[in-house]
Amino acid sequence: MKEAAKKVWEECLDFIKDNIDEGPFNVWFAPIEPVSLEDNILKIKVPSQYFLEWLEENYISLLRLAMRRTLGEHSRLFYIIDSPIQKQPLPSTNRPELAKQSLALPELKDPQLKNPFVIPGIREITVDSQLNLHQNFDNFVEGESNRFARSAGISVANKPGGTAFNPLFIFGGVGLGKTHLAHAIGVDIKEKFPKKKVLYVSSEKFTQQFSNASKDKEKNALNDFIHFYQLMDVLIVDDIQFLSGKVRTQDAFFHIFNHLHQNNKQVILTSDKAPVDLFDIEQRLLSRFKWGLSAEIKAPDYQTRYKILQNKFLNDGTPINEDIVAYLAENIRTNIRELEGVSNSLIAQAAFNRKEYSIELAQSIIEKSVKNHQSILTIDHIQRIITDYFNLALEELHSKTRKRNVVQARQLAMYFAKKYTKNSLAVIGSQIGQRDHATVLHACKTVENLIITDREFKKYVSDLESKFSD
Numbered sequence: 001m002k003e004a005a006k007k008v009w010e011e012c013l014d015f016i017k018d019n020i021d022e023g024p025f026n027v028w029f030a031p032i033e034p035v036s037l038e039d040n041i042l043k044i045k046v047p048s049q050y051f052l053e054w055l056e057e058n059y060i061s062l063l064r065l066a067m068r069r070t071l072g073e074h075s076r077l078f079y080i081i082d083s084p085i086q087k088q089p090l091p092s093t094n095r096p097e098l099a100k101q102s103l104a105l106p107e108l109k110d111p112q113l114k115n116p117f118v119i120p121g122i123r124e125i126t127v128d129s130q131l132n133l134h135q136n137f138d139n140f141v142e143g144e145s146n147r148f149a150r151s152a153g154i155s156v157a158n159k160p161g162g163t164a165f166n167p168l169f170i171f172g173g174v175g176l177g178k179t180h181l182a183h184a185i186g187v188d189i190k191e192k193f194p195k196k197k198v199l200y201v202s203s204e205k206f207t208q209q210f211s212n213a214s215k216d217k218e219k220n221a222l223n224d225f226i227h228f229y230q231l232m233d234v235l236i237v238d239d240i241q242f243l244s245g246k247v248r249t250q251d252a253f254f255h256i257f258n259h260l261h262q263n264n265k266q267v268i269l270t271s272d273k274a275p276v277d278l279f280d281i282e283q284r285l286l287s288r289f290k291w292g293l294s295a296e297i298k299a300p301d302y303q304t305r306y307k308i309l310q311n312k313f314l315n316d317g318t319p320i321n322e323d324i325v326a327y328l329a330e331n332i333r334t335n336i337r338e339l340e341g342v343s344n345s346l347i348a349q350a351a352f353n354r355k356e357y358s359i360e361l362a363q364s365i366i367e368k369s370v371k372n373h374q375s376i377l378t379i380d381h382i383q384r385i386i387t388d389y390f391n392l393a394l395e396e397l398h399s400k401t402r403k404r405n406v407v408q409a410r411q412l413a414m415y416f417a418k419k420y421t422k423n424s425l426a427v428i429g430s431q432i433g434q435r436d437h438a439t440v441l442h443a444c445k446t447v448e449n450l451i452i453t454d455r456e457f458k459k460y461v462s463d464l465e466s467k468f469s470d
């Protein structure tokens with residue numbers, strides 16, 4: 001049965017291949033798997049609901065023709081959706097019926113696309129790029145730690161979609177300049193190619209919009225959402241690691257990505273980890289992340305820290321002596337955000353107290369604000385910070401209690417341990433109250449979801465973040 005299905009499907013594919021380009025063929029037909037053939041019904045497996053809808057919408061006549069040629073007038077196609085969220089096969093349908101059910105997609109030029117980033121226009125849609133003009137190449141200091149990523153960014157900005165760096169995947173730790181570089185590339189593209197539709201979006205916002213569109217009762221909301229993104233010439237998605245575990249959002253992003261990539265549109269992604277270290281991101285997305293170029297931004301060396309500080313004081317019009325700059329560059333080694341934080345405090349305090357800038361003042365600010373434990377955060381340390389913060393005993397954190405506050409504190413400990421240490425889920429679970437790796441994974445997802453949905457919870461997370469801040 002399977003053999004027969006394979007043979008028929010191969011014949012169909014031969015026909016289809018002759019009728020469409022190789023790019024779309026590889027994206028939309030190569031992933032389909034023939035399953036069985038019985039009574040002129042060919043069962044095929046498609047990767048997802050979106051995939052199916054897209055296929056139906058764009059290639060229905062071609063498919064129908066291919067089927068008719070190989071199996072005759074009374075042939076039928078039966079889809080099985082192979083998606084981790086929807087394991088059941090779709091009910092048996094014959095093709096014309098399904099075509100009727102499938103969602104009507106709006107014309108690509110529809111100016112009415114519902115998306116918060118759209119500025120209503122007369123004919124063309126105008127997109128608010130959401131770019132921060134203050135984060136550009138002019139004020140992005142070049143150093144050993146970011147040279148490679150920066151120059152890749154410049155290449156991309158000169159020829160968006162026209163280099164092998166697609167997607168450009170920028171990764172590195174907290175506060176090292178990923179977001180700044182991503183904006184700089186977008187700003188530069190907008191300057192060079194004002195007509196190009198460039199959009200910057202954080203993964204958090206993307207997820208939120210996807211979730212709103214899914215809940216929207218209006219029938220085209222989800223298609224509008226996806227199509228809106230597919231209209232971009234340059235799409236920048238910040239902190240892509242945030243999509244971890246969000247299967248449906250990843251699925252939507254997959255289709256947007258394919259469409260853009262296939263049409264030589266530029267995709268720029270940032271992440272706190274290299275593609276290989278991301279967890280709970282679907283394989284097919286991870287493999288696509290590796291198609292282009294991955295560029296790491298590393299922690300800045302002394303020279304770069306010095307230059308960044310010098311630049312900052314210069315831009316603020318604050319004359320400051322070299323010894324103090326050197327002292328700061330020597331003593332704040334963690335990240336650039338911290339470097340900026342301290343220099344801002346220094347400027348503010350000196351102004352407020354009418355003090356001279358001095359090494360003593362710099363020293364006292366550093367002591368108060370920088371935690372120089374230099375990423376040797378351990379699970380123990382994280383648990384201590386969490387128990388202090390929530391005023392719990394360690395035994396309580398480890399206990400079997402289902403009390404909401406304790407459960408949340410435990411989940412936060414697991415989440416931060418995953419985020420800030422290199423331990424496996426199993427090790428984290430065993431150290432935080434003898435739980436298994438699945439519990440830790442669940443905790444990570446729960447925390448990520450609560451960050452979006454629960455304002456109070458989000459506040460805990462950002463308070464705690466500041467205590468960990470590298």
Ligand code: ADP
Nearest residue numbers: 139140141173174175176177178179180336337
């Ligand atoms: P990330 O996204 O990696 O967490 P950001 O891009 O938000 O980090 O950078 C943190 C801060 O440091 C921002 O204010 C940014 O402008 C500044 N910054 C980062 N890299 C540089 C650089 N090379 N030159 C100047 N400022 C930088």
Ligand code: MG
Nearest residue numbers: 178179238239
């Ligand atoms: Mg960032």
